[in-house]
Amino acid sequence: MRIKNKYRKPTTFNCNAGGRCSMSAVVWSLVGCLLMLHLYSLARHKDGVGGEIQLRMSQHPQFRELLEVEEENIQMPPPRKRSPRAAKRKPKRSTTLIDEFLDENSQLRNTFFPDQRTAIDPMKDTGNDSFYYYPGRMWLDTEGNPIQAHGGGILYDQKSRTYYWYGEYKDGPTYHAHKKGAARVDIIGVGCYSSKDLWTWKNEGIVLAAEESNETHDLHKLNVLERPKVIYNEKTGKYVMWMHIDDTNYTKASIGVAVSDYATGPFNYLHSKRPHGFESRDMTVFKDDDGVAYLIYSSDDNSELHIGPLTEDYLDVTQFMRRILVGHHREAPALFKYQGTYYMITSGCTGWAPNEALAHAAESIMGPWETMGNPCAGGSKMFRLTTFFAQSTFVIPLPGFPGLYIFMADRWNPADLRDSRYVWLPLIVGGPADRPLEYNFGFPLWSRLSIYWHRKWRLPQGWSGLK
């Protein structure tokens, strides 16, 4: 997250910028481009790259369920009666759903943050409700406690055939360090949960703990630890954790690295640094098929993302780095790869408040990256403009279901961060090509990428976790 809220309009194709040019030349090149676009999309359609997947998925009844667009119609509550004194203090009342979402006294509170009575409880919901995800509801671990793994990521461990979910353990009081400071919880550590089915999660404890007394330590509780991600290094046999390390005011802007022999830790904290000498805030790591891992981080006051390969042992960055999405002000990156193409979901930079997600694609992970547009489908307009009132954190691949992923997001609760919710939804790549947002001569066109809103959903039959 970030504190300042800056937003610049993306640059558009502007004739004057490049000097003089005639109107007819513009018109003809536009016509040419459109023609090429059309031909290309026809060719692509014939190839069946996107179409085939769409077909395969829609034939499957449960895939069809996932592709269904589910509407959400949240009514604004009637204006509240306020005492004249309160009205004087705060003349304006909340007017948008985002205001309602951020207002801890809103009558819609239970809509966005349903209470414990509706919690997903894998130990109890064993009947016809089992394996259902309910985005935004409380989610309990096998001991009946709310899962604490915010800003998280998933590691699939081949050796134990187990999924591990790592995230920020935030079960402490939310407060503001000073008047202008963002809502925060002291560092407690990185929580780890294990699962065979991606639904029933066993608490494996805090695998990297805060430092209580040493004030100069990166993990001192008054600092910031966000978005931990773990990858496994085949060459060294080590589990390597990367995370965003910062001070209360987000001025340190560094990455931290920790390492362990076991997925369940304990992790040994190594050091923090500014990768390539640049600021680094929201980040993620991505391990490619060839074993090369990459660090992707928001930099230069969050105005751009940087991407670069890690060293062979995954403990450091190399000298190679590319700036991507320069001037786009994106954060919360989540990457995945499908049929040789790299995809990334990002959010805008509005602190804990939700904003619009964008999908990006690239043929080479080092770029160039192109922006495809908002991948959110269903819900309502406001749901789509706020990533379902959540922020991206990870995309989980599901081997056996080509083109189907789980999109993992956090519905932050700035009034009580420990009570932030998880929004997991099906993400599907396939179908008609997306039109790129930027001027790029129409090449290449990527497959459409959609995240479908569902009040409740589960993975298709045949999912290995389902017995």
Ligand SMILES: *[C@@H]1O[C@H](CO)[C@@H](O)[C@H](O)[C@H]1NC(C)=O
């Ligand atoms: C489960 O099935 C029973 C019996 O058909 C029904 O009464 C109950 O409402 C169902 N529960 C859910 C959560 O769908």
Ligand SMILES: *[C@@H]1O[C@H](CO)[C@@H](O)[C@H](O)[C@H]1NC(C)=O
């Ligand atoms: C406190 O942490 C710093 C930084 O990690 C370290 O250099 C120092 O030795 C630690 N001090 C104590 C007393 O452990």
Ligand SMILES: *[C@@H]1O[C@H](CO)[C@@H](O)[C@H](O)[C@H]1NC(C)=O
């Ligand atoms: C953070 O900023 C506030 C206000 O500018 C300042 O009072 C405080 O000392 C700063 N804290 C740190 C740890 O830099």
